[in-house]
Amino acid sequence: xxxxxxxxxxxxxxxxxxxxxSQFQIEVMIIxxxxxFVISIIMGSRITxxxxxxxxxxxxFYTIWYLFVFLAELVKSNLDVARRVLTPSLPINPGIIKTxxxxxxxxxxxxxxxxxxxxxxxxxxxxxxxxxYIHCIDVCCEDIDKATAAIVDKFEKILVKxxx
Amino acid sequence: xxxxxxxxxxxxxLLGSVFLFLGALGLVRMPDLYNRIQAGTKASTLxxxxxxxxxxxxxxxxxxxxxxxxxxxxxxxxxSSHVLxxxxxxxKIPLTDKTVADLLNKEETTYKVNEEIKNE
Amino acid sequence: MVNTLLFISAIIILLAILLTFxxxxxxxTAPDRLVAFDVMTVSSLALIGLIAKFxxxxxxxxxxxxxxxxxxxxxxxxxxxxxxGL
Numbered sequence: 064x065x066x067x068x069x070x071x072x073x074x075x076x077x078x079x080x081x082x083x084x085s086q087f088q089i090e091v092m093i094i095x096x097x098x099x100f101v102i103s104i105i106m107g108s109r110i111t112x113x114x115x116x117x118x119x120x121x122x123x124f125y126t127i128w129y130l131f132v133f134l135a136e137l138v139k140s141n142l143d144v145a146r147r148v149l150t151p152s153l154p155i156n157p158g159i160i161k162t163x164x165x166x167x168x169x170x171x172x173x174x175x176x177x178x179x180x181x182x183x184x185x186x187x188x189x190x191x192x193x194x195x196y197i198h199c200i201d202v203c204c205e206d207i208d209k210a211t212a213a214i215v216d217k218f219e220k221i222l223v224k225x226x227x
Numbered sequence: 228x229x230x231x232x233x234x235x236x237x238x239x240x241l242l243g244s245v246f247l248f249l250g251a252l253g254l255v256r257m258p259d260l261y262n263r264i265q266a267g268t269k270a271s272t273l274x275x276x277x278x279x280x281x282x283x284x285x286x287x288x289x290x291x292x293x294x295x296x297x298x299x300x301x302x303x304x305x306x307s308s309h310v311l312x313x314x315x316x317x318x319k320i321p322l323t324d325k326t327v328a329d330l331l332n333k334e335e336t337t338y339k340v341n342e343e344i345k346n347e
Numbered sequence: 348m349v350n351t352l353l354f355i356s357a358i359i360i361l362l363a364i365l366l367t368f369x370x371x372x373x374x375x376t377a378p379d380r381l382v383a384f385d386v387m388t389v390s391s392l393a394l395i396g397l398i399a400k401f402x403x404x405x406x407x408x409x410x411x412x413x414x415x416x417x418x419x420x421x422x423x424x425x426x427x428x429x430x431x432g433l
Contacts, residue, residue, distance in 0.1 A: 082294055082295040083295065084291065137272070141269055141270055141273045144269055145270070155257075155262060177305040181269060181272060184265065187309050188312045188313055198261045198312065234348065234349060236349075237348070237352035237353055240352065240356045241355065241356045247359070248359050254382065255369060260379055267382055267386040268385065271386045271390055278397070282397070285400065292405065296396070300389065303419040307419055310422070310426040311385070311426050317429070
């Protein structure tokens with residue numbers, strides 16, 4: 064349990080170090096490994112977010128797949144907002160609605176909320192347990208089940224496979 | 228070959244700057260705070276992302292820091308917009324007249340969260 | 348060709364920052380100004396990247412990283428202050 068946590072923090076810190084230096088000389092790498100190891104040992108017992116991560120082939124595959132789905136939605140959302148901004152009459156129909164999620168883990172909920180924020184016309188305002196309050200630029204339906212089907216489901220069905 | 232990559236990169240930079248401009252225009256035109264957050268943060272995320280990606284195609288030697296910046300923006304921007312929207316709803320910034328529904332009940336949610344903070 | 352396109356994009360980004368500056372000055376409430384500040388700093392990250400390309404100095408990208416970090420922390424802290432949760 065704790066080993067997984069330390070390993071996740073170590074890998075993240077090491078990749079940031081490599082990106083910052085962007086060179087693979089042996090001295091640089093040794094310093095990076097030592098520093099990340101010490102910091103991850105110190106912080107390992109305090110940061111508990113990574114406990115829910117699963118290292119397996121399936122989760123890596125679905126993470127990459129999720130990244131592509133997410134980038135496609137990001138482009139779609141920007142075209143949608145650009146169309147609304149450029150129309151002279153400003154066609155908006157805003158409101159705050161409720162949706163529900165089945166995800167249990169904190170990490171999964173965080174990623175879901177961030178993805179919803181960046182998808183077409185929606186913005187997560189608050190989370191209370193499994194209820195997400197979402198501000199829509201164009202409200203489709205006030206019913207909780209229909210809104211969940213329209214906004215949350217397309218991300219959730221991938222995130223369930225990664226975070227269970 | 229390198230030349231074609233450079234031109235693709237320059238076009239991506241141009242596209243990103245157009246998205247940034249549209250986001251700024253949305254920030255000026257939208258009627259209330261929440262719609263401004265929607266227009267502003269989304270467009271600025273994709274705009275900056277595309278600009279840095281175009282720079283990555285033009286100057287591949289700078290990959291490390293550019294990739295770090297792109298990941299950083301992709302992670303932090305939605306977080307800051309969400310925190311801002313929550314804070315604005317908490318201090319009762321009014322929604323525009325066109326608003327259809329407001330199902331967020333303040334007394335139930337935000338006060339509870341603040342109690343948790345006090346207990347820590 | 349490439350440099351001209353990059354120059355045009357830099358000017359467009361500058362115009363965008365000016366537009367957000369209008370909202371920053373006018374914005375009726377404090378959160379409006381904070382949104383304008385957020386968009387302004389994120390746009391200037393792109394501008395700093397372009398300036399780094401023009402003067403071909405990678406060190407400017409470090410400036411962009413620290414700038415982005417400070418802007419993110421600033422927005423979070425001011426939002427928490429609005430919520431009286433600081």
